[in-house]
Amino acid sequence: MVPELGQIALTFSFALSLLLGTLPLYGSYTGNERALMLAKPLAIGAMVFAGIAFIALSYAFYYDDFTVINVASNSSSVLPWYYKLTATWGSHEGSMLLWVWILTIWTAAVAVFSKQLPLLMQGRILGIMGLIGVGFIAFSLFMSNPFERSLPYFPAEGNDLNPLLQDFGMIIHPPLLYMGYVGFAVSFAFAIAALLGGKFDSTWARWARPWTLAAWMFLTLGIMLGSWWAYKELGWGGWWFWDPVENASFMPWLVGTALIHTLAVTEKRGTYKSWTVLLALAAFSLSLLGAFLVRSGVLVSVHSFATDPSRGVFLLVFLLLVIGGALLLYALRMRSVRSESRYKLFSREVMLWGNNVFLLTATLVVFLGTLLPLFHQELGLGTISIGEPFFDAMFFYLAIPFSLLLGLGPWVRWKQQKWQTLIPPMSMVAIAALVVALGMMSLTQSIQANTALIGLLLGAWVGMSAIGEVGQRIHQFGQGLAGIRKLNASHYGMTTAHIGFAVMVVGIAMTTTYSVERDVRMQVGDSVTLSGYQFTLLDVYDLDGPNYGGEAADLRVERDGRLITNLHAEKRFYTIQRTVMTQAAIHARLSRDLYVSLGEALPGNAWSFKVQVKPFVRWIWLGGLLMALGSIWSLLDVRYRRKVVSRVRHNSAITKEAENA
Template sequence: MIVEIGHFALVLSLSVALVQSVLPLIGARTGDQRLMETGTIAATGGFVLIAIAFASLMTSYVTSDFSVLNVFQNSNSQQPLLYKFTSTWGNHEGSMLLWVLILAFFGSLVALFGRDLPATLKANVLSVQAWILTAFLFFILLTSNPFERLDPAPMEGQDLNPILQDIGLAIHPPLLYLGYVGFSIAFSFAIAALIDGRIDAAWARWIRPWTLIAWIFLTLGIAMGSYWAYYELGWGGWWFWDPVENASFMPWLAGTALLHSALVMEKRAALKIWTILLAILTFSLSLLGTFLVRSGVLTSVHAFATDPTRGVFILCILCLFIGGALFLFALRAQSLEGGGLFAPISREGALVFNNLFLTTAAATVLVGTLYPLFLEVVAGKKISVGAPFFDLTFGPLMVPLLFAVPFGPLLGWKRGDLLGAAQRLYFAAGCALAALVCVLAFTGGTRVLTAFGFALAFWLLAGSLTDLFLKAAFIKAGWRTGLSRLLGLPRSAFGTTLAHFGLGVTLLGIVSVSSFQQEVITTMAPGKTIEIAGYTLSFDRIDQRAGPNFEAQAATFSVRSGGVEVARIESSKRFFPARQMTTTESGIWTTWFSQLYLSLGDPSEDKQSIVVRAWWKPLVTLIWVGALIMGIGGMVSLADRRLRVGAPTRSRQRAALAAGA
């Protein structure tokens, strides 16, 4: 009965979404306030209905109701309870239901917290959001119904994919979807503004918080996915340039550009056309990512579906929304005002420079991701575009962008002083030079690129703090007054500093692990030792263990430094009988920001020894610590009241009218 309730709620939510798609839009065109208000009611009600459907599916998983095909294919009664919950979105049908749940959630947030938006803009935004929701509800109900029944019901399920049975998968997909789908609000605002014909600084202020929310979640989601792949897949890498990884990275690049472009539009009423286009392209890249994961055109550990029918359906959705949005943009672009003028050397110019390199980088990743697919369709040839291509194209684009980051906040609006900004960055330049010299000395002058990489990282770290130091005027006003000024700065200033500082931390981790990583691959038996990075690694024993739904071969190692044991590491291989699959569970010892990483390979023919891969990864955790700092920076910016208030409150408007009267 619970399953039927969920299915009925999903069908009913489609009806509500259809109402939301039409009536508020008509109300905005005719000025009918009651019709416009239906958008608020429908958005809230639609979210509640989809939440009921999602809760029904999750209940089926928790209770191991194998009469539901989706539960039978992706769960098992022996699974730990946590993975019964995560199995809900660990498959195509359930993850799409989570997708539309988050889509409806964002629509309901606009409905509930958009009281200060102009009535027509809010109605148009909710209608556009409902168009997207309607399309994906049709997709779920027609091709990916998660509530399909089995008769007779099997006694046991086929188990969740073993590599998805990890705590990381309880966190990664929801975070990623909150980012992916969150950009739909920016898209809806852009289309609503094109329909309404009103695009100004106030519009930019309204769109920035929603874009920032999506960017925060996508940043954290990508970082969590990277770390999950790092420790769960046993390959020792943190980024593979996998097409599905790229599918989440492209909207992040475009979304970062959109954040900076919206800032220029809000402050200077400039870049209006470009900001609208970026809002469209960012969500278009999110839709493209959805297509790549679910169409079956890619084979990846991240991919969910291989059914071509689903791929064609999503491709139609992709063409409809991207094509329709770009067509509307082409019709309206000529009538939009260009906005304020500014000198090339200015804060606006720095942000345009930022946008230029970010969008070019996104285009580079897009070409590298889609070209093999295009070539296979057109010429029938299969090629692989991997890390060498992206390293040689994406990397050089990032160097000038990262070098320019500290300059932006130090330049004035409309017209800036580049020489003055450079003079204020003397300390950052000194830190970068010191890092360059130290690395060259440490490596004997043999790793010039590594030295420049460290210098760039320290340039970013020190440069990001320079803006706050100068705004507080510690040197002129003294430390006590400077501290008081620092605490009085708007939160968005701290958020910007944290985001740029986090970028520097991530770069420091990338350069360090890429340059100084050590690897040892050998066959070890109990009692054997190897040396790596000044540590002695001893293979103590190997045990057979039984888990709730798997059998494990666990190897225990001891780590010694100077003859003293400093850590024990356990790495294992797990066999899941229900799926007939084997996974590798890496053993990791973290000391400060570095890690000793162990992964087991295949056993020898005599079963007395096993292949062991050991890596020493200096400062590797800074990669994800930096992403976390960036996310925290976004949250601090979001807490700035100026960013959360898009227009005067109604009470203030009434007070102003009364004073005028």
């Protein structure tokens, strides 16, 4: 009965989304205020019913309702309760229902928290969000129904959850990632609504910017958590593999980063309007492309969902309709989005434009590196492989000019800056960056590693520049707390995000250069030394988990005769899915990780182990957290909660603006 309730609720959500996608847009063109006023309750209603549907599916998983095909295929009665709930979005059908619910949450959030928007603009935005919801709910209802039953015959036991997903990271990684993916639909809707109305100004950018920041924050956290999960769960010690599905989430993040910066230009200077609109369209389009790649079956990845071709065709058609329709509307309205502001060659506008160029070039590199092998094979030209060396080399060369501009940009004024005035402060920043970089290199007792030195210099340049620029501004505003309070939250958020990027660059450079690993054969009592750490195997014994067996190994780690830690590594065999998984043992510190993974049994009561020491790897995720914190800080800026003009004035102008549209 509960699955049927979920099916009915999802159907109601579809109907309300259909009304949301038609009535407010009708009202925006006819000046019908009643139709526009329906947008908010329709958005909230669609969210409520989608939430009921998701709760119903979660109920079926929690109580082992194996009459539901989705539950029988992705869960089991011996699975711990928290993984049963995780299994709700561990399949294609369940994850699409989560996607739908999150989309309706974003839509309702816009309806509730955008009271400062003109009613006409709000109606258009919610109408567009409703149309997007119609497409995804239709896909969930008709192409991948999560509530489909197998009555009267059903299995007595389920197939269990994919062992790769039986990890804490997978409990929160998909929701965060989807919040970012789907959140860019709001930026997309703002851009389309502005195109429909033909109005692009600083006020529009101020409305759109907090929603874009929120989506970017969630996507940043989702990507960082996915990286941490791969590092911990897959047992190979890597934090990024340039997997096609990893790339699918990385592309909208790159474009979203560019969009955040151009929104700042449009808000402050009223320029880059057309560029901002295109980036808003591109960010969500790449999110849709990611959904297609993951769910169409064209990619082979540990992250992708195995699906039938018909689902891929549906998503491809939907993708083409959304992107094609958006680009057609942009072409028709191109004249209305032209910018008239003027600025000199050496100005903050040009600095931000330069960083946009590098971000979009990086996006193009990832796009081609991910899709070119697919096109090459489909055209019958054979199989080619574009892997880690290609991406690493390209991003190394792109990171250098990008970081230099990122450090310089905050010091440059809008419209025009005399370069001579920046020589003293930037010289001080450069000297400080060099001192910090060489100081950190000396800790490794090596300054010959070019990659590490360049990475440290770039990270220190960006970090020292961000800190120095804030210090200078506070000094200009006044001494002590008075100067600190005069700098707005958005500026502190930008500084924190830039420092986060600097920390991440340092982590990548140091980990890539100085990580060491050894594959060793050990018996109980044997020791191996790596980077001054002595690893001693104490015991190997059998495991008996709730839905798995296997072996576990205990090791002692010492340095200079002093106990550092005891490590516990596992190799699990999941009995239902007949799958072997590695659970690495990790001892984490800010300056390094000790990483041990248990391999295969060898003759002579011995075992194979992979032992690694990974310097500064935690800085990668710390940098991501700081970037997300920067976006949260920016969202606290009072400008994004301040009403621009009274709602009454906007409502009285509905008919006139509808006629102009």
